Every structure is written in structure tokens, then in C-alpha cells.
Amino acid sequence: MFAKLVKHEFRSVSKPLTFLSIAAVAAGLIGSLLMWYFLSNIDIEGKELPSILAILMLVGIYISLLAYSVASMIIIYYRFYKSKFTDEGYLTFTLPVSTHQILLSSILNQLIWSAIISVVLFICFGLILAPPVSMVAKEIGGHMDWGIFFQELDGLFPVGSFVITTICGEVYSLVLPLLSITIGSLVAKKHKILASFGIGYGITMAVSTLTSFITIADIIRQTFANDMYYEPTISMSSMLIPSMIMLVVGVGGYFLMHYLIERKLNI
Amino acid sequence: MDIVLQTSNLSKNYSGIRALNNLNIALPSGKIIGLLGPNGSGKTTLIKLIAGLLTPTEGSIEVCGVPVGPETKSMISYLPDRVYFNQSQTVEQLLNYFQDFYADFDRQRAVSMLSMLRIPMNVKFKTLSKGAREKVQLALVMSRRAKLYLLDEPIAGVDPAARDFILHTIVTNYDPTATVLISTHLIADVEPVLDEFLFINMGQIICLGSVDDMRDKTGKTLDELFREVFKCLPSL
Numbered sequence A: 001m002f003a004k005l006v007k008h009e010f011r012s013v014s015k016p017l018t019f020l021s022i023a024a025v026a027a028g029l030i031g032s033l034l035m036w037y038f039l040s041n042i043d044i045e046g047k048e049l050p051s052i053l054a055i056l057m058l059v060g061i062y063i064s065l066l067a068y069s070v071a072s073m074i075i076i077y078y079r080f081y082k083s084k085f086t087d088e089g090y091l092t093f094t095l096p097v098s099t100h101q102i103l104l105s106s107i108l109n110q111l112i113w114s115a116i117i118s119v120v121l122f123i124c125f126g127l128i129l130a131p132p133v134s135m136v137a138k139e140i141g142g143h144m145d146w147g148i149f150f151q152e153l154d155g156l157f158p159v160g161s162f163v164i165t166t167i168c169g170e171v172y173s174l175v176l177p178l179l180s181i182t183i184g185s186l187v188a189k190k191h192k193i194l195a196s197f198g199i200g201y202g203i204t205m206a207v208s209t210l211t212s213f214i215t216i217a218d219i220i221r222q223t224f225a226n227d228m229y230y231e232p233t234i235s236m237s238s239m240l241i242p243s244m245i246m247l248v249v250g251v252g253g254y255f256l257m258h259y260l261i262e263r264k265l266n267i
Numbered sequence B: 001m002d003i004v005l006q007t008s009n010l011s012k013n014y015s016g017i018r019a020l021n022n023l024n025i026a027l028p029s030g031k032i033i034g035l036l037g038p039n040g041s042g043k044t045t046l047i048k049l050i051a052g053l054l055t056p057t058e059g060s061i062e063v064c065g066v067p068v069g070p071e072t073k074s075m076i077s078y079l080p081d082r083v084y085f086n087q088s089q090t091v092e093q094l095l096n097y098f099q100d101f102y103a104d105f106d107r108q109r110a111v112s113m114l115s116m117l118r119i120p121m122n123v124k125f126k127t128l129s130k131g132a133r134e135k136v137q138l139a140l141v142m143s144r145r146a147k148l149y150l151l152d153e154p155i156a157g158v159d160p161a162a163r164d165f166i167l168h169t170i171v172t173n174y175d176p177t178a179t180v181l182i183s184t185h186l187i188a189d190v191e192p193v194l195d196e197f198l199f200i201n202m203g204q205i206i207c208l209g210s211v212d213d214m215r216d217k218t219g220k221t222l223d224e225l226f227r228e229v230f231k232c233l234p235s236l
Helices: A002-040 A047-085 A099-143 A148-156 A160-188 A192-225 A236-264 B045-050 B091-101 B107-116 B128-142 B160-173 B187-193 B213-218 B222-227
Strands: B003-014 B015-027 B032-036 B060-063 B076-079 B148-152 B179-183 B196-201 B204-210
Touching: A002 A047, A002 A099, A002 B015, A002 B032, A002 B091, A047 A099, A047 A192, A099 A160, A099 B060, A160 A192, A160 B107, A192 B222, B003 B045, B003 B179, B015 B060, B015 B179, B015 B204, B032 B187, B032 B222, B045 B060, B045 B076, B045 B148, B045 B179, B076 B128, B091 B107, B091 B128, B107 B128, B107 B160, B128 B160, B160 B179, B160 B187, B179 B187, B187 B196, B187 B222, B196 B213, B196 B222, B204 B213, B213 B222
Parallel strands: B032 B179, B032 B196, B076 B148, B148 B179
Antiparallel strands: B003 B015, B003 B060, B196 B204
């Protein structure tokens, strides 16, 4: 049943999102051609105006790609709202499945589409940046020691903490919008979507404030713990505290959402 | 006779207001039962509780001996008092949806009902008229081989010809071993199809029994009895 829920969730948004993704890739291709044109004519006299136009169009494409990612997420969130908190909820919540299955299928659907959107954006920006990167690679590629490069990168930002931060951030970013929509739909009589935005903003602000406060307190504590050096110290714990807060809010938010739908929802 | 639905001391509060008060009912199988009462009497609340859309404040509900949950939802075929399908889907997609989730869904029966209604399968649900949408919903709900059918105001807001079609569909399509609970305040229209009735007001059962027995005993129709019981104006 869970697989069927995921299948129907995925299909319910697949048409508009596939269309948007194809449009985004097309924009990326056009962007690549514009970038190539700009780089080919950058030093040629008399080609300044077309080059400026190419850059302006590139900016437009960059904005449209950002709009693509935002619009895609709005479509997913709106479908969540429609299928649970409008008349469609009568069908959703009378299916022979548990509330956990309904919520987890929505979260998984969001995760799958987020991954697809990320891949599409990666392809688009890859296409746009391919001309300048290939030029730079031609110049320095032969002299670059990639092994040392990645070693230094790992030293700057350890892979372990990167993985933890990513997982925690992902749990938080998957649950927060759905939780905001759930609370917004329950508390507001009218303008439920607006209320959801407000609640999402409020939770984000509260989490950011708490995270900043605890992180700064931790940095101060560690800095003054060492009597010899009064230098600000950013340790692993300072980096992981925000992730832990996001994880707690994400997991707690999921159970709060489940409780509200099970006990308080009256469509 | 098997008991399909049993409620014990069932109560539901909305922000402190009692919508259902200590309800104890046991519905037998193989009957068409009218859940009758004026607006705001608690009919929809009771149906939503049985369907698993609401959680009781107190008491319990069992469908075929099973407490309300995913298992009972597979035994209940529920038609709410509104358009509740995803309107961007085609009729065919809606059929696929029902087939995927309900093991008791009889696709052939749904297809034949829809073809009788001359509703094409590839048309989007939102392009249908209000009456046609309600008929599609009813066709899908009645195409399930459920143990309990919950029909909330199935004939409200449709013309008399459509009412006849809906009642005919209900009578001819429900499994004889199943129970149909029809909530309505249009008593005269549903009276000919009802086996039993259940009057509800202010969240409490006022009276219940067999329609035929009631007619024999009182010499009144169900509609006349309803008007008498729920009389709210002095005689003119």
C-alpha cells in the first residue's frame, strides 16, 4: 500500500514538474550557447553590445532557473495541502492506510522530486558553466594535482560533518513546510495558505535565533576555556549544534504533524 | 444476524460543544438504514467518526468487531456530502486509483454503470457537470463490495430524476450481506428504500426501528413521523 501511495503522490505532480524540468534544461542549453558566444567575443572590438545582451540574457536564465526550483516546490506543497486539507482529504484519509504511511509517502515524494530538481539544476548550471570551466581547465588542468586539492578540501570541511549536516538539514527542510501547512490549515479559518507561510516563517526564525544563540554561546565558552589564547575557536561541536537542533525540530515536527492530523483535523 | 457496526458510549466534542452524546447503537448486516435528523443533529459527525475521519472524544466504534483504523477503512465504502475526488484526474485515472487501494473494487461494475450514464472514461473529472460528478462518485463508491456503505446526503442538491437514479443505484448495487447507512433529511425520497430508520437529534438517538413495523404501529409514514418528532413550529 505504501508503494501505491508513493506512486500516486509522485504522479499527481509529475505532469507540471516534468514540463518545468524540460523547460529548465532548455534554458540551460540556451544559457550554454550564450556563455560560449560571450566568451568567444569578449575581447573583440565592436562586439560589446551583443556581449552585454548575452550577459543580460544569462542573468535572466539564472533567475528563471531559481524560479523553476521555487515553483516546483510550491507545486509539491500545494498538492500536499489540496490532498489533505481540502475536500480531497475525505478520500485521502479514508484510504485503508495509516496516517504514518500517508505522511511518509508525502515526505518521500518531496525527497524524490527534490533530488530530480537538484539533478536538473546541476545539469543546467553545468551546461552554462561548461564553456568557462573548459577554458580554465585547458590552462591549468595539466598542472593541477587533484589529489592534494581534495585532501585540502577535506581538511577545510570534513566529509563526516558534511554528511551529518546534510542529513539533518534535509530532515528539517522536508518536514518544516509540511508541518507549516498542517498547522496553518488547522488554525486558520480563511487564507490557510497565507497562514502556512506565516507559520513556516515563524518556525524558521525561532530555529535560527535558537541556533545562533547556542552556537555563539558555545564559541564563547570554548574561546575563554583556553586561558592562554583569546582567539575565537570554532570547533566541531559549534558546527554540529545547528544540525542537531534541525534534526530535533524535524523529527519532533513530524510527530506533531501526525498528532494534529490524527486528533485535531476536521476537514 | 451479524452486527456490522457497534458504538459504545460514543461522544464527540467540538471546542467544548457536545456534537454526539453517549451514543450506543448496533446495526445489523443486510439492511438499508436511514440516519435521519434535522440539520446540525450530528449525522455527519457520526458518519465521519465511523469512516475514521474524526477521533471520538469518548467511547469506541467497531466495524465487524474491529476498532476503527486502516482495517475498517478497507471494509467501509464512504460517500461524503461533497465533491471529493481529485478534479484534475480523468475518470479512468479515478478508477485506477480505486482499483489500486480497494481490493473489493469491482471495476467491471463501475465501467458498466458509467457507460449507462454515458460518462466517457477519458474525460477530466472537473469538466463534468455537478450532477455528473456526483453520479461518478456514487458509481465508484457503490462498485465496492464493502461490508458497510456510508452515504452522507447522497440525494441533497440534485434534481428528482437524479434522485431516482441514485436510489436505484444504491438498491441494485449493494451487496445483500452489507449494510447501507444513508444520512439525509429528505425523508420522503428515501423512505421507499429503507428497511430501518434511526432518528438523531442534538447528538442523541431519539428513536430507531423497522420502517414497516413503525408504519403498522402508528399508521404514519416515516416522513409524517419525522415531521411530528422534529416539529419546531406551532401548528398553523
